[in-house]
Amino acid sequence: MDASETILSVKDLRVRFRTLDGVVEAVKGINIHVNAGETVAVVGESGSGKSQTMMAAMSLLASNGEATGVVDYRGRNLLTLSKSELNQVRGRRISMIFQEPMTSLDPLYSIGNQLIEPIRRHRGLGAAQAREEALKLLRLVYIPDPERRMKSYPHELSGGQRQRVMIAMALANDPDILIADEPTTALDLTIQAQILMLLAELQRKLGMAIVFITHDLGIVRRLADRVYVMRYGEVVEEGEAEAIFVNPQHAYTKMLLAAEPTGIKAPPPPNAPVLLEGRNVEVTFKIGGGFLAGEPLILRAVDHISIRLKRNQTIGIVGESGSGKSTLGRALLRLLPSDGLIRFGDRDISAADRQAMRPLRRELQLVFQDPFGSLSPRMTVGQVITEGLLVHEPILSGRQRDLRAVEALREVGLDPNARNRYPHEFSGGQRQRIAIARAMILKPKVVVLDEPTSALDRSVQKQIVELLRKLQADHELSYLFISHDLAVVRAMADYIIVMKQGKIVEEGPTEAIFSNPQATYTQTLMAAAIDVTRFRLSA
Amino acid sequence: MTDIVATAPAVVGRSLWGDAWARLKANRAAMFSLYYLAFIAILSVFGPSLVPHRYTTIYADYVRMPPSLSAYPKPDKIETALNEAIKRMRVDIKQWRQEDNRIFVTVTSHKPIDDRNVRYLDRSDAFDNTKIESKSADGLEAVMSASIRQQYFLFGTDNTGRDLLSRTLMAGRISLAIGLLAGVVAGVIGVLYGAAAGLAGGKVDEVMMRIVDVLYSLPFIFFVIMLVVFFGRNFVLMFLAVGAVLWLDMARIVRGQALSIRRQEYVQAAEAMGVGQRGILIRHVIPNLLGPVVIYMTLLVPQVIILESFLSFLGLGVQEPMTSWGVLISTGSKNIGTANWLLLFPAFFLVSTLFALNFVGDGLRDALDPRDR
Numbered sequence: 001m002d003a004s005e006t007i008l009s010v011k012d013l014r015v016r017f018r019t020l021d022g023v024v025e026a027v028k029g030i031n032i033h034v035n036a037g038e039t040v041a042v043v044g045e046s047g048s049g050k051s052q053t054m055m056a057a058m059s060l061l062a063s064n065g066e067a068t069g070v071v072d073y074r075g076r077n078l079l080t081l082s083k084s085e086l087n088q089v090r091g092r093r094i095s096m097i098f099q100e101p102m103t104s105l106d107p108l109y110s111i112g113n114q115l116i117e118p119i120r121r122h123r124g125l126g127a128a129q130a131r132e133e134a135l136k137l138l139r140l141v142y143i144p145d146p147e148r149r150m151k152s153y154p155h156e157l158s159g160g161q162r163q164r165v166m167i168a169m170a171l172a173n174d175p176d177i178l179i180a181d182e183p184t185t186a187l188d189l190t191i192q193a194q195i196l197m198l199l200a201e202l203q204r205k206l207g208m209a210i211v212f213i214t215h216d217l218g219i220v221r222r223l224a225d226r227v228y229v230m231r232y233g234e235v236v237e238e239g240e241a242e243a244i245f246v247n248p249q250h251a252y253t254k255m256l257l258a259a260e261p262t263g264i265k266a267p268p269p270p271n272a273p274v275l276l277e278g279r280n281v282e283v284t285f286k287i288g289g290g291f292l293a294g295e296p297l298i299l300r301a302v303d304h305i306s307i308r309l310k311r312n313q314t315i316g317i318v319g320e321s322g323s324g325k326s327t328l329g330r331a332l333l334r335l336l337p338s339d340g341l342i343r344f345g346d347r348d349i350s351a352a353d354r355q356a357m358r359p360l361r362r363e364l365q366l367v368f369q370d371p372f373g374s375l376s377p378r379m380t381v382g383q384v385i386t387e388g389l390l391v392h393e394p395i396l397s398g399r400q401r402d403l404r405a406v407e408a409l410r411e412v413g414l415d416p417n418a419r420n421r422y423p424h425e426f427s428g429g430q431r432q433r434i435a436i437a438r439a440m441i442l443k444p445k446v447v448v449l450d451e452p453t454s455a456l457d458r459s460v461q462k463q464i465v466e467l468l469r470k471l472q473a474d475h476e477l478s479y480l481f482i483s484h485d486l487a488v489v490r491a492m493a494d495y496i497i498v499m500k501q502g503k504i505v506e507e508g509p510t511e512a513i514f515s516n517p518q519a520t521y522t523q524t525l526m527a528a529a530i531d532v533t534r535f536r537l538s539a
Numbered sequence: 540m541t542d543i544v545a546t547a548p549a550v551v552g553r554s555l556w557g558d559a560w561a562r563l564k565a566n567r568a569a570m571f572s573l574y575y576l577a578f579i580a581i582l583s584v585f586g587p588s589l590v591p592h593r594y595t596t597i598y599a600d601y602v603r604m605p606p607s608l609s610a611y612p613k614p615d616k617i618e619t620a621l622n623e624a625i626k627r628m629r630v631d632i633k634q635w636r637q638e639d640n641r642i643f644v645t646v647t648s649h650k651p652i653d654d655r656n657v658r659y660l661d662r663s664d665a666f667d668n669t670k671i672e673s674k675s676a677d678g679l680e681a682v683m684s685a686s687i688r689q690q691y692f693l694f695g696t697d698n699t700g701r702d703l704l705s706r707t708l709m710a711g712r713i714s715l716a717i718g719l720l721a722g723v724v725a726g727v728i729g730v731l732y733g734a735a736a737g738l739a740g741g742k743v744d745e746v747m748m749r750i751v752d753v754l755y756s757l758p759f760i761f762f763v764i765m766l767v768v769f770f771g772r773n774f775v776l777m778f779l780a781v782g783a784v785l786w787l788d789m790a791r792i793v794r795g796q797a798l799s800i801r802r803q804e805y806v807q808a809a810e811a812m813g814v815g816q817r818g819i820l821i822r823h824v825i826p827n828l829l830g831p832v833v834i835y836m837t838l839l840v841p842q843v844i845i846l847e848s849f850l851s852f853l854g855l856g857v858q859e860p861m862t863s864w865g866v867l868i869s870t871g872s873k874n875i876g877t878a879n880w881l882l883l884f885p886a887f888f889l890v891s892t893l894f895a896l897n898f899v900g901d902g903l904r905d906a907l908d909p910r911d912r
Contacts, residue, residue: 358813361811362813366807368804370804383822387814388812388814
């Protein structure tokens with residue numbers, strides 16, 4: 001295949017959505033082209049229109065959207081094709097993988113069925129032949145024990161395996177172009193690295209072009225040949241990947257590149273008092289069991305963990321999903337029943353019930369990962385923020401509460417007018433600020449931050465990290481910072497605990513862990529996060 | 540995933556309810572249905588007192604009159620009505636003529652004519668305001684005059700000669716009242732029961748839901764017949780019977796919603812802040828429940844109206860002379876061959892109201908469902 005041949009070119013593409021507030025233009029006349037066999041990355045933060053560009057090209061827009069312009073695939077304008085003509089291209093010549101592998105697979109059909117069906121339809125093969133093809137594909141994406149996996153259902157696979165199956169399905173018809181829309185965002189770091197490595201290898205073997213839609217510049221650097229940077233529905237910069245990283249032209253690209261959180265947190269003085277302490281904390285969940293269901297399965301989510309949080313200290317708890325890090329955070333706040341000793345200040349709170357915990361709640365706050373789910377959609381921001389005051393300072397008048405809300409919003413860098421509006425009118429980063437304001441208004445001593453930056457764009461992450469550090473310095477707060485993102489943890493924490501399957505794998509001061517990780521698991525994590533070598537060169 | 544930021548909004552935010560209202564307004568079928576329902580409701584509430592006929596008045600002369608835009612009695616029927624009335628006076632008609640809206644009739648008899656005979660003419664539904672104009676010296680001949688009573692029966696009359704228009708409107712009053720009240724009764728019981736079960740969770744929830752299952756398995760008609768046998772037919776009983784059965788669905792829906800809201804992060808956040816159960820119920824669970832409850836209510840009301848109609852159709856519902864759409868349709872269906880208007884008008888009102896309610900329910904579901912955003 002001629003490497004310089006342009007197989008997909010998008011010319012002056014515009015995407016509009018009709019909404020209640022009038023027409024919103026999500027993509028404003030962009031030009032993109034993809035050559036055969038190359039990897040193109042479309043980079044941008046949420047709302048930049050990068051996904052809508054590809055959705056429009058594949059005619060997958062929501063019903064209130066419309067696209068104008070030209071999407072030329074080998075001389076055919078995809079925007080004007082009829083549905084049946086489009087299906088000749090879509091799924092065959094151009095295929096797509098999505099962010100969330102759980103919802104993209106049909107839970108009612110086995111993996112084998114879902115693979116065989118499109119192969120038979122598109123290529124007209126017999127059942128036995130199609131089965132052979134499907135097995136070959138599963139081997140291609142390194143699914144262990146493919147014969148057995150053919151009979152499995154999606155819920156029996158892990159997230160990474162599901163994404164591998166999705167890739168196998170996308171490759172079933174030997175496409176020219178594979179569009180990958182944030183394919184690794186929902187996965188753990190080490191799995192992300194494996195999937196990206198797989199994609200790079202497949203491209204080398206099969207020679208298709210890959211269009212990568214992502215907000216993660218790390219991926220782009222390791223995988224892409226050319227990059228388009230999008231913002232507000234426009235392409236602000238394009239060029240060779242290396243050139244963009246070494247010598248960015250546009251201010252926005254520079255901002256994106258500099259968005260990695262920086263700085264370190266100095267440890268508290270050694271004589272600082274211990275605020276929150278857990279000794280041999282253990283949390284178990286019973287799964288199943290009951291009167292007729294037999295013995296329940298006991299799952300030990302947190303397995304004998306001890307932790308000492310001093311005043312003004314930030315402990316970073318690192319681990320992949322399912323490692324029990326969130327469970328530990330909640331157990332320490334007595335939001336989950338647990339065994340072992342938990343002390344707050346000089347009080348033993350391991351046996352405190354709901355009633356006894358209530359007065360302590362104002363000093364022990366929690367900020368959640370998902371800024372969309374953690375704010376009640378029916379309350380104004382002002383009501384959300386001041387709810388804690390109703391409990392802990394019931395003598396305040398409505399006016400005084402309002403003043404406190406204004407103060408809290410100013411402190412987290414939001415316009416105080418925001419208190420009359422509703423959460424759904426704000427962006428992710430603003431909502432996370434609201435959630436932080438809700439915790440801060442009570443003037444707590446300890447805040448558990450459960451992945452507070454994971455759902456946010458990089459540049460917004462940086463702002464939130466800076467805000468949290470400022471608040472810590474102003475109020476001598478102690479943080480328990482739970483995250484899987486090592487770059488953020490490095491900037492936030494002075495002490496790190498690495499967790500795996502409910503146990504502590506390694507712990508120590510941040511710099512020691514980063515410069516000299518001892519456990520192999522920590523080393524793997526570091527390699528997945530920090531390494532910037534290109535997959536194509538290394539693979 | 541793309542979150543498109545629209546133009547900067549004013550300082551006062553638009554709540555989800557405001558948002559839903561804007562979406563509902565864009566839905567033409569739902570808005571039209573809403574206006575139509577308001578129209579029917581106003582008609583049913585004020586109509587019966589504006590219509591010239593009371594829904595209980597029996598016009599013996601106008602049994603099963605077809606609907607007509609012109610007034611009764613029709614010109615060709617005046618003579619028949621006159622003959623009937625005169626016959627009751629036991630006198631003979633010598634001659635009669637009509638001048639504008641009054642008739643003049645000359646009657647003769649063998650015996651002297653009593654002045655009180657005029658009431659026979661008044662008694663007829665066709666005439667009014669009868670006077671003796673002149674009398675012969677021997678009293679055997681008299682000239683009487685009477686004005687013709689102009690009566691409009693736009694929807695015709697029923698088997699006993701009652702105006703169908705006023706009866707249909709009255710029936711609407713009853714049907715809508717039962718629909719609304721029993722709907723509210725079922726809704727309130729269902730929301731309280733379901734929210735309590737969902738919030739309590741665990742064993743309490745288990746037991747409460749098994750009770751619902753047991754009630755589900757009771758045959759409804761059997762239950763109503765029992766109530767009627769023990770307490771006699773009664774308007775209030777209708778609410779009880781219908782409400783007692785329909786809250787079960789509501790309880791299930793609300794319980795499911797409460798369970799899922801209970802696990803939302805904003806509820807956990809409130810718990811982490813030390814908010815008590817009551818605060819969580821009032822500030823978080825109930826406001827977030829209201830969407831599905833409102834939707835289900837609009838679907839519950841037609842269900843109640845249909846149930847009431849069904850019961851009345853079987854003869855277990857409201858009693859004569861009070862009426863409801865179900866009662867009217869039941870009588871109408873027995874006269875479908877000879878007097879089809881008895882079925883058509885009430886059926887049109889019932890069906891169009893149910894349609895409108897369903898459209899509004901669908902519109903609300905689309906407007907309140909945040910997933911469709």
